[in-house]
Amino acid sequence: MGLLKFExxxxxxxxxxxxxxxxxxxxxxxxxxxxxSKKETMKERYSDMIRPYSEEADGLYRFYKDxxxxxxxxxxxxxxxxxxxxxxxxxxxxxxxxxxxxWSKIPAIEQGFLKNxxxxxxxxxxxxxxxxxxxxxxxxx
Numbered sequence: 001m002g003l004l005k006f007e008x009x010x011x012x013x014x015x016x017x018x019x020x021x022x023x024x025x026x027x028x029x030x031x032x033x034x035x036x037s038k039k040e041t042m043k044e045r046y047s048d049m050i051r052p053y054s055e056e057a058d059g060l061y062r063f064y065k066d067x068x069x070x071x072x073x074x075x076x077x078x079x080x081x082x083x084x085x086x087x088x089x090x091x092x093x094x095x096x097x098x099x100x101x102x103w104s105k106i107p108a109i110e111q112g113f114l115k116n117x118x119x120x121x122x123x124x125x126x127x128x129x130x131x132x133x134x135x136x137x138x139x140x141x
Contacts, residue, residue: 046098046106054091060084086116 011017064081067073073081090113097105 042103043098043101047095050091050094050098053087054095057084057087057091061088083116083120087113090116 011020060080061084064073064077064084067077068081090109094106094109094113097103097109
């Protein structure tokens with residue numbers, strides 16, 4: 001403790017305290033500016049990240065809706081339609097959180113998405129980009 005007091009007095013007497021404060025202030029302002037500029041692009045990065053998955057979920061929703069209107073849905077397709085609807089809800093909430101910059105909600109939404117993917121994988125029903133990220137396409141008619 002004595003050495004700390006000695007060093008602080010030495011810095012104060014040599015007028016280095018002002019320069020030390022200027023350096024610290026410049027460092028803090030640089031870091032703040034860098035974080036603020038990254039926050040501006042965060043919306044775009046998150047939107048671009050989920051866009052392919054969201055579009056695939058929308059496409060699957062339209063596919064199953066068309067099949068439902070034609071009356072060509074079997075039991076397995078009905079189950080898949082339910083999961084596609086869940087994905088659509090998740091992506092709707094995810095986009096809303098991004099748009100309104102509710103960053104604290106995104107991890108919970110992402111966890112819900114991953115749990116939905118995991119439940120589909122356990123049942124062996126992974127057939128779409130939403131689930132695998134590989135772009136395997138729509139189920140065949």
